[in-house]
Amino acid sequence: MAKIALDELKKRDIQYILLDLDNTLIDYQRNLSEATIEWVKNAKEAGFAVYILSNTNKIDKVSTAASILGVEYISSARKPFPKGFKEAIRRFQVVPEKTAMVGDQVLTDVVGANGMHMVSVYVDPISKKEHLYTSWKRPLEAWILKKYE
Numbered sequence: 680m681a682k683i684a685l686d687e688l689k690k691r692d693i694q695y696i697l698l699d700l701d702n703t704l705i706d707y708q709r710n711l712s713e714a715t716i717e718w719v720k721n722a723k724e725a726g727f728a729v730y731i732l733s734n735t736n737k738i739d740k741v742s743t744a745a746s747i748l749g750v751e752y753i754s755s756a757r758k759p760f761p762k763g764f765k766e767a768i769r770r771f772q773v774v775p776e777k778t779a780m781v782g783d784q785v786l787t788d789v790v791g792a793n794g795m796h797m798v799s800v801y802v803d804p805i806s807k808k809e810h811l812y813t814s815w816k817r818p819l820e821a822w823i824l825k826k827y828e
């Protein structure tokens with residue numbers, strides 16, 4: 680995730696960044712890397728409004744990461760459905776066309792963002808070790824990505 684160039688986002692007129700939590704910001708041990716912390720700090724300093732938009736219902740997990748990063752969050756977002764995205768628009772006043780959703784899952788982050796007319800930024804998952812449910816979705820995502828090439 681730390682590889683995403685902020686000036687590329689600026690060039691595309693992005694002003695708001697929504698970050699997925701699991702496997703985008705943190706791994707399965709809930710570790711937040713220095714590089715990730717640095718990236719979020721740089722993004723905020725560059726003038727982006729940054730938030731976490733996560734499907735997790737584990738409040739302690741998301742609130743801990745959010746407080747380390749100094750950002751607000753929405754949990755139980757139900758991506759790819761509009762619920763959490765709409766909450767971000769209402770609570771954080773994000774403008775969809777100027778918002779980038781950064782995440783590691785096509786079927787939640789990318790599909791959800793595109794449905795809301797947001798820019799989606801697909802990142803490699805931090806960890807290959809995944810819950811069964813997520814692992815099951817991966818082959819389909821690989822197939823979709825292949826079709827996009």
Ligand SMILES: [Mg+2]
Binds near residue numbers: 703782
């Ligand atoms: Mg994720």
